[in-house]
Amino acid sequence: MAEDTNSENALSKLNRLERAAILLMSLGEQDAAEILKHMGPKEVQRVGTAMATLTNINQTQVEGVVSEFLEAVSGQTGMGLGSDAYIRNMLTQALGTDKAGALIDRILLGGNTTGLDSLKWMESRQVADLIRHEHPQIQAIVVSYLDADQSAEILSNFDEKVRLDIIMRVAALEAVQPAALHELNDILERQFSGKAGTQTTSMGGVKVAANIVNFVDSTMASDLLEQIKEVDEDLGTQIQDLMFVFDDLVDVDDRGIQALLREVSTDLLVVALKGADPTVQEKIFKNMSKRAAELLRDDLEAKGPVKLSEVEGSQKEILTIARRLADAGEIVLGGGGEAMV
Template structure:
């Protein structure tokens, strides 16, 4: 697809190649008028044209008018068109299936976008090395050659010593890698590694819902779980098993409880413990000095009657604090799905 330079064209047209003129034309036509043309193009033609649109930048109105003489009445008032990755993606989304658009945009964005190599740079060196150790050394060399040096170094250190040495030797002898070889490696990574990794990392929706329920107040939580038990008892049971509650804090190691006590608001801790069994109170107070424990009991006695909702809110805040400490690696949280395993 090309637009030849006719006689009498404006001087600005000299800056635009045939492919750039075609790109400007398609950008000006938009979704409605351009759709019949896009549908006739092959994937390679779409990628080439889309890549050109994405890098087109500013197109003077005189160029647009010259390219669209038959639509001059519509475009005469335009100061400029602006081609970018965003406008390209919006244009294609109205014409092609989303999966096809996604594939094309990944290919044309290059190093600054979400290419396969960008995605690979976010995969931990341990996971990536575990996959690569079963690949041919030459394939591993091509992949590491495309990664950033610091990431490649970490992956290399995770590979078996003999394989790592072989890969280094191949990287030293490697000339410019042919484009079709890189394309084949990308397709293999996409179909075998990234798709499997995505499935493996797909989160159980029950886990996400358990976190939502953890954030609810006790009465709302119980009402919703009871309603869910009537319609989907298996899901309700699984959510209950995944929820981390104030009662689960009693399963923590003494050192973890001491860390929570040290980091929490003491007034809130007293409120949270107000309506708990004596063994729970003792569990938390064992992480304090005798004087601090006595002051805590005095505070609880001085409170008098308190609303159950206030106690529940204080307990929920302690759970949130415990999870935050666990996320930072300061304590170990017992996994409510297992009596033996722990998560950090």
């Protein structure tokens, strides 16, 4: 019994990403490489970083991670290895719900990497250079298709006028004809290889534009919003209303905050709260147990100076989790019972 308790205590010190890294390292190079082949660029980067930064991992923790994984899949047999349920359970257990979601969809839908998907593996500056001389509508389609944080980085590599034009087109974009999307994929695949996708015709819109602006540097986002309003005040207001920043968490109900906290690691939360408004900090504290809140306060006080870019990065990572929970209907972002995602 004492041995089980020690194992649980050792395991509790590891977040899901660290557990995934330990599990992959336990599998050996060849098997781990086979798993990584099925991951997207962000998953590979995050798990790879976790592997590189793991220190002081003891045998008890390794055994705990492997045991936890085996227990999660123990109800499956060799005949069930191809089932959707097995794949979902295995990847969710290994990577966590947030990180496994996109990977699960890609595997279960049988989707191949399209020309557009290939861009996700590139540096944002490279993507910006690739589309710099394309028609603005092509630029808008690419920016709409990629994840909001990557699209925000891509936009930062353009001058103000181009940035404004692209985000306006993203907001106005509702659907892309399949033939046009296939043609764009074909163009990109001639450079990156791969197979064309067969669907994905609905993209863009005011919500997508708002999500992208959310990830743009705060000063740049403010300037961009002002420029949009100069061209179309109603559109600028719609985008601003749909944006959701970290300080807006104060308007999320207690139940929503508690659901969010279950998905966020303490280390991430400490950095994010370093630059947060005191009202947001108090909102977080009051939705934790008294002991957990005291420990978090102590961690905040003990935490040394943190770069603003690190604070903003941590806050945006938490907001990404919040938007995922909101899209799943688990929490409501914004006051008045209206989702603002």
